[in-house]
Amino acid sequence: MDATPKTPRTTVARQRDRGRYDRDTINAIIDESLICHVGFTVRDQPYVIPTTHARVDDRLYIHGSVGSRMLKNMRQGVPVCVTMTLLDGLVLARSAFHHSMNYRSAMLLGVAEEVTGEDEKRLAFDALVNHVVAGRSADVRAADAQELKATSVLRLVIDEASAKVRRGPPIDADEDYALTCWAGVLPLQLLPGAPIDDPRLMLGTPVPTNVSTYRRQRAQSDID
Amino acid sequence: MDATPKTPRTTVARQRDRGRYDRDTINAIIDESLICHVGFTVRDQPYVIPTTHARVDDRLYIHGSVGSRMLKNMRQGVPVCVTMTLLDGLVLARSAFHHSMNYRSAMLLGVAEEVTGEDEKRLAFDALVNHVVAGRSADVRAADAQELKATSVLRLVIDEASAKVRRGPPIDADEDYALTCWAGVLPLQLLPGAPIDDPRLMLGTPVPTNVSTYRRQRAQSDID
DSSP states (O other): OOBOOOOTTTSOOSSGGGEEOBHHHHHHHHHHOSEEEEEEEETTEEEEEEEEEEEETTEEEEEEETTOHHHHHHTTOOEEEEEEEEEEEEEEOSBSTTOEEEEEEEEEEEEOEEOOOHHHHHHHHHHHHHHHSTTGGGTSBOOOHHHHHHEEEEEEEOOEEEEEEEOSSOOOOGGGGGOOSOOEEEEEEEEEOOOEEOTTOOTTOOOOHHHHTOOOOOOGGGTO | OOBOOOOTTTSOOSSGGGEEOBHHHHHHHHHHOSEEEEEEEETTEEEEEEEEEEEETTEEEEEEETTOHHHHHHTTOOEEEEEEEEEEEEEEOSBSTTOEEEEEEEEEEEEOEEOOOHHHHHHHHHHHHHHHSTTGGGTSBOOOHHHHHHEEEEEEEOOEEEEEEEOSSOOOOGGGGGOOSOOEEEEEEEEEOOOEEOTTOOTTOOOOHHHHTOOOOOOGGGTO
C-alpha cells in the first residue's frame, strides 16, 4: 500500500501500535473530518485555528479571507501543522488511569503555498464545498471573479504525515478486572439533526437528498 | 460579566461580530469540548496534538505520559495555544462563497507549568475523569502512587483567551435570494450510541446512569 515516509517528526513515539502511515488511513481521516486545526507560529507564539479543508489527490486545500491573519502568515511560507481528529468513543476503564478515548487523528506537516492559478483555485473552491456536502457545488452559484479575488486558497502537499488510531475496549491492569464497576466503550458520532430551512427560503423548496440523508462516510473497519 | 482582557493576539480580527471575550462563553466551550488541540513549536515547526483536558476554575489541566513528546516540550515553559472547537451545523448558502459552519471555538494562549504537588495532581486527575463522564471518578479506582508518577500534569492559567461563535442561517448576497436552490442549516451534534460492555465485564454489571443517559451539557442559547 502507498505509504508516507516515516520521519522523526511524524513517527508516533508513544503507544507506537497506534501509529499508521499508509496513505489510505490518512486520507480517510482527512476526508471524514469536517474541520481541521491549523497550527502556525508567529514570533515564537503558536496559534491553532479551526478551519474547513478539502483534499484532492495528495493536496490539501484550505481557504479564507485574503485579510485573515492565518492566511497572511501562512502565505509567507512558514511551516504549518494541520491536524484532524475524529472522536469515536469514550473508553471507560475500571481505573482512572486507564481511561482513554477511541479516536482517529491525522497530522500533516509542511509548508503551504498560495494557489495563484484561477483553474486550480476554482477546483479547490468546488472541492471545499463538496467536501462538506457531496455534490453541493452543482446546486449553488459558483464563485464569481470578485469572490475568487477576495479569497486566499492555500495548498499543502500531503507528504510528511501520520495517523494515530485507538479503537476497542479499555485495557485495565490485571488486578482491576476483579472490580465491580461498569467498564466499556460509549461510542460517539457527529450526527445531523433535521435540516432547518433558511427563513428566506422560497416556499416549497425541497430539501435535497444529499442534505436530508446526510452522513459522513466512515470506514467501519477503523471504528470497531 | 467577568471578561478576559482583549490582547492583540486574541482579538478576533476577521468577522469581529463573532468574537466573544466573556469568561462564561469561554468556559462553556472548554467544558463542553471533550478534546482540545494543543499547539507548541519545536525548532520553528509547530505541532498540533489532540488531547483531553479539564477545567477547574481558571485553570486548564492536560495530562499525558511522562515520556510524551508534547509534555516533554511543554514542560520546558514554551508558549502554547490550546483550541477547542464545537461544530454545531453546516451553513448551506445559495452561493459557494457564502457557505459556512456554525461553531463555537475557544483559543487559550499562555505558558503551561508542570503540576508537582501531589494534592493538585490528584485534583487534576479527578477533574480529567469527571470532565469526560460526570461523577465517574467516584466509581473507579483512583490513580496509585506509581500511576501518578508516570503521568505528567500541566496547568495553563486561563488568562489570555477568546472565543468565536457563529450561529444562525446563511447570509447570502442580496441578488442570490432569487435562486431556487435549497438553503439553510444542517445541525450537527456529537451524540452517543448504545454503551458497549467491556468483553471482560462481570456478568450482570449494570450500565450506570451517567453513561446510559450521556449527553454533553450545552448552552442552548449559544446554538440557536
